[in-house]
Amino acid sequence: MESYINIAKENFRENPKAFRFAAKGVAGLIAIWLVFGYAAAFISSFLGFVYPAYCSIKAIESTEKDDDTQWLTYWTVYSAFGMVEFFSDIFLSWFPFYYLFKMILLIWCMAPISNNGANVLYHRVLKPFFLKHEREIEDAMNKATEFASSTLDEAKEAASEHVADIAAQQVKDAMKAQSAPETNEPPPQPESTFEEDPDHQD
DSSP: OHHHHHHHHHHHHHOHHHHHHHHHHHHHHHHHHHHHSTTHHHHHHHHHHHHHHHHHHHHHHSSOSHHHHHHHHHHHHHHHHHHHHHHHHHHHTTSTTHHHHHHHHHHHHHOSSTTOHHHHHIIIIIHHHHHHSHHHHHHHHHHHHHHHHHHHHHHHHHHHHHHHHHHHHHHHHHHHHHHSOOOOOOOOOOOOOOOOOTTOOO
């Protein structure tokens, strides 16, 4: 992807007018597709993921910390937006320009400027909400962790008991099979009901 970005930068330097015209054309096609096209929800989510994911990988591999903070902020806002969208999508998706506005919002959030959407929404909405409810959030997280841990321990204990019961039953069955007497005597023959006549001569 970096090679394509470098090619785009070179084309912009060589012929900025043509590049701007092409960029506007592509943006217009995407906008029309998001309004009238098929799979607009997938396309808007995909476009809001690819470029930030690429920049996040570069930020992880770099030694600077500013880009780490920038993309951590973006993914925090992106996750919060996804949670809100999950519960309101059934209503918002009916609006004809919803996915277009969603794409514009995501582009604003990932824009390489200091006051982009991610910073604005984080510092004005998410951060105050978190600081106000930090104690309740931590208590809920601790309770959820304890519940998950206790449930896992109970499941392990129940599984161990079940396995032990199966093993004990198999040992009992094997001991019964070994202690059973082995008889090689032929089975008894049935008695004949035919009585030979003593006066009968051949």
